Amino acid sequence: MTMTHNMPRVLKEASTVLQMIEEHQYEAYFVGGCMRDFLLQRPIEDVDITTSATPEQLMKIFPDVIPVGVEHGTVIVRYEHVSYEITTFRHENIAINERLLSEDLQRRDFTINAIAMNQHGKIIDLFNGQADLKNSRIQTVGHANDRFTEDPLRILRAIRFVSQLNFTIERATLEAMKDLKHLLKSVAVERITNELRLIFQGEYVQSAIELMKEVKLQKVLPVFQEVPSLLDKLPKNTTSFVTVAEVIALFHYIDRNISITTWTKKWKLPNKTKQSATSLVTLLDYYLQYGVNNWLAYQLPKNEQPSFFHLIGLVCHSDIKEEFMKVYHNLPVTSRVQLEFNGSDLQNIFRDYPRGRWISETLTEIEYDIVMGKLTNSKNAIKEWIKCHPPEVN
Numbered sequence: 351m352t353m354t355h356n357m358p359r360v361l362k363e364a365s366t367v368l369q370m371i372e373e374h375q376y377e378a379y380f381v382g383g384c385m386r387d388f389l390l391q392r393p394i395e396d397v398d399i400t401t402s403a404t405p406e407q408l409m410k411i412f413p414d415v416i417p418v419g420v421e422h423g424t425v426i427v428r429y430e431h432v433s434y435e436i437t438t439f440r441h442e443n444i445a446i447n448e449r450l451l452s453e454d455l456q457r458r459d460f461t462i463n464a465i466a467m468n469q470h471g472k473i474i475d476l477f478n479g480q481a482d483l484k485n486s487r488i489q490t491v492g493h494a495n496d497r498f499t500e501d502p503l504r505i506l507r508a509i510r511f512v513s514q515l516n517f518t519i520e521r522a523t524l525e526a527m528k529d530l531k532h533l534l535k536s537v538a539v540e541r542i543t544n545e546l547r548l549i550f551q552g553e554y555v556q557s558a559i560e561l562m563k564e565v566k567l568q569k570v571l572p573v574f575q576e577v578p579s580l581l582d583k584l585p586k587n588t589t590s591f592v593t594v595a596e597v598i599a600l601f602h603y604i605d606r607n608i609s610i611t612t613w614t615k616k617w618k619l620p621n622k623t624k625q626s627a628t629s630l631v632t633l634l635d636y637y638l639q640y641g642v643n644n645w646l647a648y649q650l651p652k653n654e655q656p657s658f659f660h661l662i663g664l665v666c667h668s669d670i671k672e673e674f675m676k677v678y679h680n681l682p683v684t685s686r687v688q689l690e691f692n693g694s695d696l697q698n699i700f701r702d703y704p705r706g707r708w709i710s711e712t713l714t715e716i717e718y719d720i721v722m723g724k725l726t727n728s729k730n731a732i733k734e735w736i737k738c739h740p741p742e743v744n
């Protein structure tokens with residue numbers, strides 16, 4: 351059976367890429383996550399392609415190729431403003447075409463990720479991945495013990511697919527995960543953190559957390575291995591997190607003894623994530639004391655709003671979005687640059703004062719009163735305010 355009639359737009363567009371490769375007498379297939387998500391009728395994140403052509407051969411076919419991992423046979427082909435990750439089958443020296451693809455599929459992690467399809471919609475499913483999709487089942491291609499030993503990250507990937515798809519893990523695969531989880535200690539932290547991020551962002555994160563506990567993953571993961579009870583302290587019925595910063599903010603809220611810096615260092619996360627987590631916790635504490643008010647709505651960066659609402663939902667079981675947005679839309683100002691007054695205005699009034707912290711402190715007081723609606727944002731009003739609140743020089 352061919353599947354061209356109901357191919358989603360992304361795959362139809364990408365078919366041209368397969369066709370161009372085939373026109374040069376190489377084989378090319380859609381594979382991996384895009385096939386899984388296509389067959390599940392879920393939105394497709396990115397299109398992975400596997401081919402008999404080598405990176406050098408692909409560079410001759412396409413003008414815009416980024417050699418991201420030529421040593422692993424991987425390039426990114428830019429075509430009509432879309433990026434495609436194209437990987438060469440392993441074992442190019444084997445002559446029979448079907449064998450070449452099978453060698454490639456055999457190296458993939460789970461049966462549901464080992465389904466290929468050519469540009470004409472012909473599906474090649476050597477490990478019964480479609481049956482496992484139908485039965486919502488995750489199992490390794492080949493022997494679970496061997497596959498997890500080869501790359502222990504697959505243990506976390508299995509849990510990630512539970513979190514994203516609400517699948518269950520086939521018995522032998524699950525047993526191997528329990529037996530071999532300690533191997534995760536030797537996996538690069540960045541790879542682990544990336545899967546953890548996807549686990550916490552998954553729609554079925556609650557099932558994934560239960561499973562992490564069942565496998566006892568807390569024994570081997572960074573930070574959790576020092577405080578294994580952390581996972582048990584997560585709120586019941588946890589729903590998907592928006593960002594990894596939010597995950598860290600919540601764990602820090604749960605156990606203040608573990609600093610945000612400890613989390614971001616041990617999870618090797620960028621400074622940006624640390625700042626974002628810090629600001630979420632600061633504002634969470636502020637909210638717990640004062641509730642939703644102008645200052646909270648002003649302080650929370652716009653792009654952090656979804657994570658903050660979700661975090662409050664988990665911690666307080668309340669949905670503040672509507673109330674917050676009402677306050678936010680009525681703010682007198684939304685950022686410091688909108689103030690009708692700045693540091694040099696202040697220094698012009700107090701010419702004989704030395705520069706110092708008093709400038710930013712006074713500006714923050716002015717900012718606070720304007721945001722809270724206690725002071726009008728106009729030069730004259732602010733000057734009057736300063737007369738009543740003369741700055742203390744420090």
Ligand code: ATP
Nearest residue numbers: 382383384395396398457458459463464501503504
């Ligand atoms: P996503 O929707 O998040 O992209 P994905 O399944 O496509 O999910 P990728 O990391 O993009 O995940 O990998 C693409 C494909 O490569 C997978 O579907 C799988 O076939 C294979 N793969 C990825 N990582 C591994 C691994 N560690 N071991 C074996 N095969 C892997």
Ligand code: MG
Nearest residue numbers: 382383396398
């Ligand atoms: Mg993918």
